[in-house]
Amino acid sequence: xxxxxxxxxxxxxxxxxxxxxxxxxxxxxxxxxxxxxxxxxxxxxxxxxxxxxxxxxxxxxxxxxxxxxxxxxxxxxxxxxxxxxxxxxxxxxxxxxxxxxxxxxxxxxxxxxxxxxxxxxxxxxxxxxxxxxxxxxxxxxxxxxxxxxxxxxxxxxxxxxxxxxxxxxxxxxxxxxxxxxxxxxxxxxxxxxxxxxxxxxxxxxxxxxxxxx
Ligand code: GLU
Numbered sequence: 001x002x003x004x005x006x007x008x009x010x011x012x013x014x015x016x017x018x019x020x021x022x023x024x025x026x027x028x029x030x031x032x033x034x035x036x037x038x039x040x041x042x043x044x045x046x047x048x049x050x051x052x053x054x055x056x057x058x059x060x061x062x063x064x065x066x067x068x069x070x071x072x073x074x075x076x077x078x079x080x081x082x083x084x085x086x087x088x089x090x091x092x093x094x095x096x097x098x099x100x101x102x103x104x105x106x107x108x109x110x111x112x113x114x115x116x117x118x119x120x121x122x123x124x125x126x127x128x129x130x131x132x133x134x135x136x137x138x139x140x141x142x143x144x145x146x147x148x149x150x151x152x153x154x155x156x157x158x159x160x161x162x163x164x165x166x167x168x169x170x171x172x173x174x175x176x177x178x179x180x181x182x183x184x185x186x187x188x189x190x191x192x193x194x195x196x197x198x199x200x201x202x203x204x205x206x207x208x209x210x211x212x213x
Contacts, residue, residue, distance in 0.1 A: 019063070028200050039073075096141070
């Protein structure tokens with residue numbers, strides 16, 4: 001069955017962009033006789049207080065939205081994300097990264113701005129001994145080893161999309177060094193476990209899709 005979802009990050013009150021996105025996702029799923037789910041993306045707990053999530057749900061109810069299951073709160077899913085991170089680790093797809101922020105930016109591509117960079121893969125080939133040695137003084141982030149191949153998909157609005165993650169993104173973070181799980185891991189686990197079949201969301205997430213695939 002078609003299952004759509006709306007997944008706001010409650011770091012402020014819902015804005016018009018959120019409402020537009022919720023409406024499109026809702027109408028698409030419901031017009032196909034499908035289910036509609038809500039997920040509160042409050043991974044960054046200090047920036048997403050519970051009161052704002054409650055307010056978002058109240059606003060959506062006031063607008064007339066209905067959803068078919070209790071909303072999932074990402075802040076409560078930590079054990080589940082850990083379990084899936086471990087599965088990736090067991091398959092050798094994840095490695096610890098000890099780079100500091102300064103080191104990451106020193107090798108960043110200049111055109112990508114301050115917050116985006118293509119990771120150089122500096123920690124990808126540490127031996128287990130080297131990693132254990134570094135772990136004594138610094139808690140690592142965990143990165144996914146991305147494949148050096150084109151990932152392609154069809155977007156309903158923007159059409160055919162494709163990206164080579166090794167070239168355009170690099171190995172990305174699934175768990176930060178402070179223990180917070182990355183959005184990219186959480187979304188994939190949650191969408192899969194909830195049986196989501198279609199994702200309607202802001203164009204700013206277009207380049208997340210190849211990573212999540
Ligand atoms: N939480 C994201 C946002 O509020 C949306 C992520 C998604 O729909 O996958 O922008």
